[in-house]
Amino acid sequence: MKLKYAVIGTGAIGGYYGGRLAHAGNEVHFLFHSEYEYVKSNGLRVDSVVGDFVVNPINAYRSTADMPKCDVVIVALKSTQNHLLQDMLKPLLHEKTVVLLIQNGLGLEAELAQTFPNLTIAGGLAFICSSRMGVGHISHQDYGPLTVGFQCHAQQDVLLQMKEDMEAAKVPFIIADDLNLARWKKLVWNIPYNGLTVALNTSTDVIMKTPSSRQLVTDMMEEVLAAAEVCGAKIERSFIDDMLRMTDQMTPYSPSMKLDFDNNRQMEIRAIYSNPIRIAKEAGYYMRKVEMLEQQLLFIQKRMNG
Amino acid sequence: MKLKYAVIGTGAIGGYYGGRLAHAGNEVHFLFHSEYEYVKSNGLRVDSVVGDFVVNPINAYRSTADMPKCDVVIVALKSTQNHLLQDMLKPLLHEKTVVLLIQNGLGLEAELAQTFPNLTIAGGLAFICSSRMGVGHISHQDYGPLTVGFQCHAQQDVLLQMKEDMEAAKVPFIIADDLNLARWKKLVWNIPYNGLTVALNTSTDVIMKTPSSRQLVTDMMEEVLAAAEVCGAKIERSFIDDMLRMTDQMTPYSPSMKLDFDNNRQMEIRAIYSNPIRIAKEAGYYMRKVEMLEQQLLFIQKRMNG
Numbered sequence: 001m002k003l004k005y006a007v008i009g010t011g012a013i014g015g016y017y018g019g020r021l022a023h024a025g026n027e028v029h030f031l032f033h034s035e036y037e038y039v040k041s042n043g044l045r046v047d048s049v050v051g052d053f054v055v056n057p058i059n060a061y062r063s064t065a066d067m068p069k070c071d072v073v074i075v076a077l078k079s080t081q082n083h084l085l086q087d088m089l090k091p092l093l094h095e096k097t098v099v100l101l102i103q104n105g106l107g108l109e110a111e112l113a114q115t116f117p118n119l120t121i122a123g124g125l126a127f128i129c130s131s132r133m134g135v136g137h138i139s140h141q142d143y144g145p146l147t148v149g150f151q152c153h154a155q156q157d158v159l160l161q162m163k164e165d166m167e168a169a170k171v172p173f174i175i176a177d178d179l180n181l182a183r184w185k186k187l188v189w190n191i192p193y194n195g196l197t198v199a200l201n202t203s204t205d206v207i208m209k210t211p212s213s214r215q216l217v218t219d220m221m222e223e224v225l226a227a228a229e230v231c232g233a234k235i236e237r238s239f240i241d242d243m244l245r246m247t248d249q250m251t252p253y254s255p256s257m258k259l260d261f262d263n264n265r266q267m268e269i270r271a272i273y274s275n276p277i278r279i280a281k282e283a284g285y286y287m288r289k290v291e292m293l294e295q296q297l298l299f300i301q302k303r304m305n306g
Numbered sequence: 307m308k309l310k311y312a313v314i315g316t317g318a319i320g321g322y323y324g325g326r327l328a329h330a331g332n333e334v335h336f337l338f339h340s341e342y343e344y345v346k347s348n349g350l351r352v353d354s355v356v357g358d359f360v361v362n363p364i365n366a367y368r369s370t371a372d373m374p375k376c377d378v379v380i381v382a383l384k385s386t387q388n389h390l391l392q393d394m395l396k397p398l399l400h401e402k403t404v405v406l407l408i409q410n411g412l413g414l415e416a417e418l419a420q421t422f423p424n425l426t427i428a429g430g431l432a433f434i435c436s437s438r439m440g441v442g443h444i445s446h447q448d449y450g451p452l453t454v455g456f457q458c459h460a461q462q463d464v465l466l467q468m469k470e471d472m473e474a475a476k477v478p479f480i481i482a483d484d485l486n487l488a489r490w491k492k493l494v495w496n497i498p499y500n501g502l503t504v505a506l507n508t509s510t511d512v513i514m515k516t517p518s519s520r521q522l523v524t525d526m527m528e529e530v531l532a533a534a535e536v537c538g539a540k541i542e543r544s545f546i547d548d549m550l551r552m553t554d555q556m557t558p559y560s561p562s563m564k565l566d567f568d569n570n571r572q573m574e575i576r577a578i579y580s581n582p583i584r585i586a587k588e589a590g591y592y593m594r595k596v597e598m599l600e601q602q603l604l605f606i607q608k609r610m611n612g
Contacts, residue, residue, distance in 0.1 A: 199505070200605055212604035219598070288594040292525070298518035299506055 001161045006070040006092050007031065008085075010044070012130040013102055014076025015138045017146065017171060019046045022055045024169035029059040029067045031088075036062050039136045047133070048140035050170050069094040072162060074124075076102045078260075079271040086115050093119070098158050100124050100148060104190055104256070105271025106183050107279060109151035121152040122159070123179045125186050149176030184228035185235055189243050190272055192220040194257035195293040198267065198300060205252040208244075216289070218244065223287040227280030257297075264304060269297050307467045312376040312398050313337065314391075316350070318436040319408055320382025321444045323452065323477060325352045328361045330475035335365045335373045337394075342368050345442045353439070354446035356476050375400040378468060380430075382408045384566075385577040392421050399425070404464045406430050406454060410496055410562070411577025412489050413585060415457035427458040428465070429485045431492050451478040455485030490534035491541055495549050496578055498526040500563035501599040504573065504606060511558040514550075522595070524550065529593040533586035563603075570610060575603050 005028040007018035015030075022028040023046075032039055043056025061067050073092050075085065082103075089099065093116075101108050102124035109121045129142040146166060148159065159175060166173040176182040193204055200206075200213065207213045221240045228235050260267045273294035277287055311334040313324035321336075328334040329352075338345055349362020367373050379398050381391065388409075395405065399422075407414050408430035415427045435448040452472060454465065465481060472479040482488040499510055506512075506519065513519045527546045534541050553559075566573045579600035583593055 200602060202605075202609075206609075207605075210605050210608055212601040212608070216598060216601040216605075219594075219601075289598045292522060292595045292598050295518040295522040295525075296506060299508075299513075299516050299522075302516055302518070303508075303512075 001157065002027075003071040003158065003161050003165060004068065005029065006064075006067055006073045008064065008073060008075050008088060008092075009077035009081070010035070011076060012132045012138055013126050013128065014074055015044060015132075016046060016048070016128065016130045016140050016144075017076070017102070017126070017166070018074060019044055019053070019055050019138065020169040020171050021165060022058065023053045024165070026165055026169070027059075029061060029070060031064055031067065032060050032062065035135050036060055042136055045137045046140060047138070049142060050140075050144070064088045064091045067092055069097065071097060071158065073097060073099045074102060075099060078266070079103045079105055079108055079268045080266040082108060082111065085112060089116070096120070096155065096158070098122055098155055098162075100162075102126050102146070103271065104186070104194075104268055105275060106187065107275035108271055109179075113152045119152065120150070120155050120158075122148055122150050123176075123183065124148045125176075125182055144170075145172040145174055147174040147176045147182050149179030149182060151179055178233070180231065181228075181233040181235070184224070184231065184233040184276075185239065187228075187272070187276055188221050188224050188235065188239060189247070190255070191224050191276070191290055191293075192217040193247070194255040194268075194272055195297050196220075197255055197258040198261045199293060199296045203252045203254055203258070204247055204250060208248055214244075220287075220289050220293070223285075223290050224276075227276065227283075227285045227287050227290075230283040230285040231280060261300070261304070267297060267301055269294060269301060273297065307463065308333075309377040309464065309467050309471060310374065311335065312370075312373055312379045314370065314379060314381050314394060314398075315383035315387070316341070317382060318438045318444055319432050319434065320380055321350060321438075322352060322354070322434065322436045322446050322450075323382070323408070323432070323472070324380060325350055325359070325361050325444065326475040326477050327471060328364065329359045330471070332471055332475070333365070335367060335376060337370060337373065338366050338368065341441050342366055348442055351443045352446060353444070355448060356446070356450065370394045370397045373398055375403065377403060377464065379403060379405045380408060381405060384572070385409045385411055385414055385574045386572040388414060388417065391418060395422070402426070402461065402464075404428055404461055404468075406468075408432050408452070409577060410492070410574055411581060412493065413581030414577055415485075419458045425458065426456070426461050426464075428454055428456050429482075429489065430454045431482075431488055450476075451480055453480040453482045453488050455482030455488060457485055484539070486537065487534075487539040487541070490530070490537065490539040490582075491545065493534075493578070493582055494527050494530050494541065494545060495553070496561070497530050497582070497596055497599075498523040499553070500561040500574075500578055501603050502526075503561055503564040504567045505599060505602045509558045509560055509564070510553055510556060514554055520550075526593075526595050526599070529591075529596050530582075533582065533589075533591045533593050533596075536589040536591040537586060567606070567610070573603060573607055575600060575607060579603065 043054045100122045125147040130140045163173045349360045406428045431453040436446045469479040
C-alpha cells in the first residue's frame with residue numbers, strides 16, 4: 001500500500017516528519033503560509049542529528065483547496081489554531097483518510113470528532129527537540145520518536161504502513177495501544193514545566209534547583225497522576241521520579257509555551273490545562289494547583305493580548 | 307494608671323500610632339536606626355487626614371539598651387525582623403510589661419512566647435493606609451483603627467488604659483475578644499492579594515477585572531475560610547463577598563508585600579503564608595492554592611536575594 005501524505009502546519013514538527021517522509025521517497029503535500037514563495041524556489045532545509053537534507057522540489061501549497069485528497073493528513077498546527085481545521089481539512093478528505101493530530105494536550109481529537117463524526121482520527125506525540133531556524137529551515141537537535149494511536153475509529157492497515165514509511169525515513173515509530181495513557185503520561189511533564197516557566201519567567205534548570213518550585217513541580221505531577229487514574233490511565237508513582245531525574249539532566253530548557261510567551265504568541269492553555277482539568281473534574285478529581293496555574297496563565301495571556 | 311510606651315520599628319505604622327500617643331501627651335520612647343540623627347534635630351513629622359503634627363522634641367534612641375523599661379512595647383517591625391526581638395526586647399521588660407505585636411499574619415505571638423514564656427503578649431491589627439514619605443516623615447492617608455487582643459496571658463487593666471490613651475489620641479481602638487478570629491479575618495484579604503500582586507506583578511484592580519484571577523482570589527478566600535474554621539475561627543461566607551466588593555471599590559492598590567517586592571525587600575512570606583498553611587495543616591485542612599502561592603513567592607524571594 002502506497003500512502004499519500006499531507007502536512008498541515010509545516011513548522012518545526014510537521015516540517016521535520018513530513019520532510020523525512022518526502023526525503024525517503026513518499027508523496028507528501030505541504031501547506032505553507034508566509035514561507036510558500038521561498039520553499040518553492042529553495043526547498044525545505046532540514047539540519048538533523050541523524051542526517052541533513054533538503055526537500056527540493058517540494059509539493060508546496062498556499063491553500064488546502066489546491067491540494068489532492070490524501071490518505072494521511074498530519075496536523076502539526078499549534079492547537080490554538082484548531083478552529084481552522086473545519087475548513088482546512090475538507091478538501092483533503094476521502095472516505096478512508098486518517099487525520100493524525102501531532103499536538104500537545106488532551107481532548108483535541110474529541111473536539112475534532114464533534115466536527116467530523118465519521119472521520120478516523122489518530123493522535124500523535126512527538127518526543128523531539130526541533131526548532132525553526134529561519135524561513136524554510138528546520139533544525140532537529142535531539143530525540144525524534146513519534147508515538148501514535150487511534151482515538152476515533154481505527155484503521156490498523158494504514159497505521160502499520162505509516163510505521164513502515166516512518167521507520168524507512170529514520171523516524172522511530174511507536175504504536176500506542178492506549179492513546180489516552182500516552183497523552184496523560186506526556187502531561188505529567190508538560191503541565192508543570194510549560195506553565196511554571198511562564199508564570200515564574202524562568203527555565204527548567206532554575207525551577208529544579210530551587211527547593212520550593214521543585215516541590216511545586218512534584219505536587220503538580222502528583223495531581224496529574226491522580227487525575228489520570230480517574231480518567232482510566234494508571235501511571236506508576238516511579239514515573240514522577242523518572243521525569244524529575246530526566247529534567248535534572250536536561251540542558252536548561254524553555255518548553256514550547258515559554259517560547260510562545262517570549263515571542264508574544266498565543267499559548268496552548270486550552271489543550272494542556274483547561275481540557276485536562278475539565279475532563280478530570282468530570283471524572284471526579286480536582287487538580288487544584290494545576291487549575292491555579294491555568295488561572296495565572298489565562299491572566300498572563302489576557303495581559304499579552306492587551 | 308499612667309502607661310509608659312516604647313515603639314520598636316518606627317515606620318509608617320509604629321511611627322503613626324506612637325506619634326499619636328506622644329502628641330497626646332503620653333510618655334513614648336522610640337527606637338530609630340538610620341533616621342536617629344534627623345529626628346533628634348527635626349522631630350517626627352506626621353501628615354494625617356485627622357490632623358497633622360510633629361513630635362519634637364522626641365524621645366529617640368539608637369538601641370533598646372539605652373531605653374527605660376516600659377509598660378507597653380509596641381512592636382511594628384516587619385515580621386521578617388522578628389528574630390531580632392530576643393535581644394531587642396530584654397532591656398525594655400519589667401515583670402508586667404505587655405508586648406503588642408502590630409504585625410500581619412499568624413503565629414508570631416506564639417513564636418515570641420517560645421522565647422519569653424512568661425511574657426504578656428498581645429496582637430494588634432492595623433487597618434490603616436499609612437506610608438513613609440521620607441526621613442522622619444510619615445503620611446497617614448486613610449482609615450486608622452487598631453484591633454488588639456491577648457494571645458499569651460492577659461492584663462485587662464493595661465488593655466483598657468491603652469484603649470483610653472489611644473482614643474484620646476484620635477486612634478479608634480477595638481478590643482478583640484478573639485485575636486485568632488481577628489487575625490484569620492485579616493488573612494482572608496491578605497493571603498490572596500499580597501501574594502498575587504507579586505506573583506502576577508500587577509495591582510488589585512487588574513486582578514479584579516480579569517475573570518480568571520478574580521476567580522482565583524475567590525478560590526483562595528474559600529480555602530482561608532475552611533482553614534480558619536478548622537482552627538476554631540468561624541467566618542461567614544458573606545465575608546468573602548464583602549472583601550471582594552470592598553476591593554472592587556478601592557483605588558488601584560499595591561499591598562505591603564508588593565511594595566516590598568518592588569523595593570527589593572524581604573517579603574513577609576512566613577507570617578502571611580507559611581505559618582497559616584502549617585497551622586491549618588496541623589488542624590486538618592490543606593490550603594492547596596495558597597500553598598502554591600507560597601511556593602511561588604519563595605521562588606521569587608530566592609531569585610531576588612540572588
